[in-house]
Amino acid sequence: MKIEAARPLMGRRLLVAVTGSIAAVKTPLLVSALIKAGAEVRCLVTPSAARLVSPVALASLSRHRCYQDEDQWNSSEPRPLHVALAEWAELVIVAPLSATSLARWSHGLAEGLLASLLLACERPVLAAAAMNTAMWSNPAVRRNWQELQTDRRVLPLAPESGLLACDRIGDGRMVDPKLIELAVVSGLLQADETGRLQRDWQGRRLLVTAGSTVEVLDPARLLINRSSGRMGVLLAQAARLRGAQVDLVHGPLKLPVAWLEGLAAYPVTSADEMQNMLAQLQSKADAVAMAAAVADVRRVNPAQTEKLSKDCLLQSFSQGWEQVPDLLAELVLRRPVGQVLLGFAALTGNEAQIQQLGEEKRLRKGCDLLMANPIDRPGQGFEEDFNGGWLLAADGSIRSLPVTSKLALAHQLLDAILEVQVVISAPS
CATH class of the missing domain: 3.40.50.1950 (Flavin prenyltransferase-like)
Incomplete structure (x- = not known):
């Protein structure tokens, strides 16, 4: 791409x-x-x-x-x-x-x-x-x-x-x-050819997650990933500029603070905090976009007051870990009727591998849409201004989304969410 x-x-x-x-x-x-x-x-x-x-x-x-x-x-x-x-x-x-x-x-x-x-x-x-x-x-x-x-x-x-x-x-x-x-x-x-702007999210509410989550190892060390939060925040702002009410739940961010202006922002740190905040906000949303890069694992009993020695730290890598709850799968289980869920999968490999892994993840989690994006290509993905990949839908369709600015991609994803909502709300 x-x-x-x-x-x-x-x-x-x-x-x-x-x-x-x-x-x-x-x-x-x-x-x-x-x-x-x-x-x-x-x-x-x-x-x-x-x-x-x-x-x-x-x-x-x-x-x-x-x-x-x-x-x-x-x-x-x-x-x-x-x-x-x-x-x-x-x-x-x-x-x-x-x-x-x-x-x-x-x-x-x-x-x-x-x-x-x-x-x-x-x-x-x-x-x-x-x-x-x-x-x-x-x-x-x-x-x-x-x-x-x-x-x-x-x-x-x-x-x-x-x-x-x-x-x-x-x-x-x-x-x-x-x-x-x-x-x-x-x-x-x-803008369309007449200069009019899209207001197609007017009267709708979007819940977005962005950034990474942080898990404590000891008072000096943290488990964190490379996510800057750019994709999620731009998705939130694009929706707001199209008329939506937006709730943004975000971990630590690496982007201009000004980009949060106009959003109802809820800063969190750990996966537990994000999980609790999502439980409070989900019921009000017409759609949820899980763009945050949530940690996969965490320490069962992180050291709270004493820094681990190097030997203890190495030993800790072999035991005492647990999986972080699957936040997207939880959202699917308790979502209200008509709510659309968009997930993200940061993957590596060739096109066929990424599409296969993405579809397996979409089926496992049960979301309506999943954005499968490569993170092993130069100039796109984590901490970059650009992104692209493949949008996988519950009807089996795969839409190629060429690499472009994350803001342009955000608008494409908002279009796709609206398309799903129209199908869900159509009389049977």
């Missing part, structure tokens, strides 16, 4: 619009990251945003002039600028989106370059709101935000909680630029 879409933003045309929120000081970080990812970026600032972030800085980072209101009707432009920019961009990013710009947009007002552009735009628009907590809580602002979400071309990123520039701690902080970059890629993957 060859790696496809190695740089998903390479050559993509992105317009970054900045409005008058103090969070505008973070936008240059986003522009820089998009440029490094290979995108073509144009920037636009509203008059109030220009007081907070330098148009010169944005122009330097994007390698292109930064547009302002006075450019809208410039006689040197052959076409109305708001129309030309709206047609040029494959995706528009409004980060931050202030209360004022939100109000203009939701009420269809065309005052200024950005307001006119948003009305003329027929491509996806990512909106990352940011403002004071009291402003965000104001009923008028919430009505405008709800109105905005009725537009299928808008990917709304509600603000997070944190310390704000006004020294208040509460909702209103713009989501991290790293998460915005992730959402940009997801938006480009989701």
